Each structure stands twice: as C-alpha cells, then as structure tokens.
Amino acid sequence: MILTPDQEDAIKEFINIGAGHAAGALSELTESHVKLSIPAIKVVKLADLEKEDDSFTKEISSSVRINFKGFTDGTAALVFPPASALKLVSLVSDEEFGTPDMDSVQAGILTEIGNIILNHILGAIGNIFQQHLEYNVANYVEGEIIKLIEPDDSTPDLVIMIIDTQFNLKDLEITGDVVIFFKLGSLTKFVEAVENVLS
C-alpha cells in the first residue's frame, strides 16, 4: 500500500503528537530535557524488509513489543540497537552498566520505558481518532526483528510501518525505531481512519 503525501504527512503528525507526549514522560523519568523526533515514516511489506537499509532489519536488537486491537489490529514495537537501549536504561535507573549484555532487571526497566513510550504514541492515535485501542502486556524481545512478529501474522504480505525515531537526551544520541506491524487489512482501516480525520 502506498500512502499519499497527505496521508503520510497526517500520520507523521499524529505520531509526532504521541512522541511529544512520550518525550514529556521520558523527561520525567530521566529528569532531563528530552527531544524526540520523527524524521521519516515508511511502509514496507515483510517480503521487502530485507532490502531496507535500516540496521535493525539485519542486526540483533533490544525491543519492547505491545499487541493492540480495536479499529485496527497489530503489534507496535520500540526497537533499539543494544548499545542505545543500555544507554537509555542507564539514564533512567541512574546506574552505570559494565557489560554490554542486558540482564533481567535492565530488560524490565527497558520494558517499562518502552511501555510508556508506545502507550503515549498509541494513546495519541486513539484520542485523535476517538477510537479505543486495547493493549496487551508489554514484553521484551531480544534478537532479529522477525522475532517481533506473531507467528500467525508472518506472511510475505504483512505490512510494516517503520517510524524512524531519534531520542536526544543529555546530549546523548540514542537511536531507535517505532515499528508497527499491521494485521491483514488493518493498515487499510488505519488509513481510512486517517482519511476521516482529514476530511
């Protein structure tokens, strides 16, 4: 599915509203100014994911995932390169970590950070569309991006929305991506809701 420039612009704006609220939340947690920007959004099919040049499509990532259902169904994930994830956890917990591997305590903290950020982004969408979304419990996933996809959804036609996300806090560049996997037919419903708001 190809988004029109108006649709893409609107979606970017909706996500930006959520990102703004998420930045406020992250700022509370880290007690520092947080800038969260969304430079680009793209929509790809699972079959074409490997052609993407984002590092997260090929490398091991530290991710937090939430399944959502309502007027549109899918999975939203916050995907970090492991080094960025650890930096973020260090800032929130105010602790230095010596090893590059994430233990269960750190994974728990990242899960809660991801939960808050994803809830703010999905919450903004629900509020703008005045439609309720239900979420399941957030969980931590380490590995390749394919591990974020529910086995039942793993078809070549699965539509994935990739939202580049840049976090800037305490002068540290922390990069990540918000990725939304739409169940079959759900992106169409999502775009219809966008069109309703636009009209």
Next chain:
Amino acid sequence: MAKILVVDDSNFQRNQILRAIKDDGYEIFTAENGKIGFDLFEEHSPDCILTDLNMPELDGLGLLKLIREKNTDVPVIVLSSDTQELTAEKCKNLGATDFMNKPFKKDQLKAVLEKVFQ
C-alpha cells in the same frame, strides 16, 4: 497506620511508587498482578489500592470489578501508561477513584493519597 496495596507487573514501577511514599507512614503491600492483588486485598483489607491496568493473570480493570463486586468503597487509584481518554473514562465508570498517567510526579501521587486519607 493506613494500609496501601500497590499492584503493578513492573518491578521498576513498584519501586518507583515505594520510593515515592515509603517515608509517609503507610503500611505497603505489593503484588505483581491483579490476581495476587485481589488475594492481598482479601487478606489485608487495605485502605487504598494503587493499580496498574495492563497486567498478566488479572488486569487492573478485572481487579477493580472484583473489588467493587465486594461492595466495598475502598479508594482505587489507577496508575497507567495508557493515555487514551476512553480508558480513563472506562475506569471511572467502573468505580475508580482517580486515574493517573505514568510516569507520575512524586508530589502528584502524594497529593492524591493525602486527598484519599483526608
């Protein structure tokens, strides 16, 4: 001493809440999901409950329903990352005393509890 039950599946969040109110003279019980939370509610009859919404086993809405079915008017404050207005409305309709978004400010939580125990 007033008793507070804190129900949240995130250890990080439970600690944040504990850190915020530990010096305020409350007796605090914690649970990692609504099911354990309800067991502790029956065992200790807390004076106030702080609960998350999305949790395994039994979520916050389920816990709230069970508590209200017991015909108790114990204050239940929902602390959730969910920023949807409809979610807050749903909680209020089920009898939640207050709804706060995470992350919460320490002073904000203290103020809500002070209001509850006035």
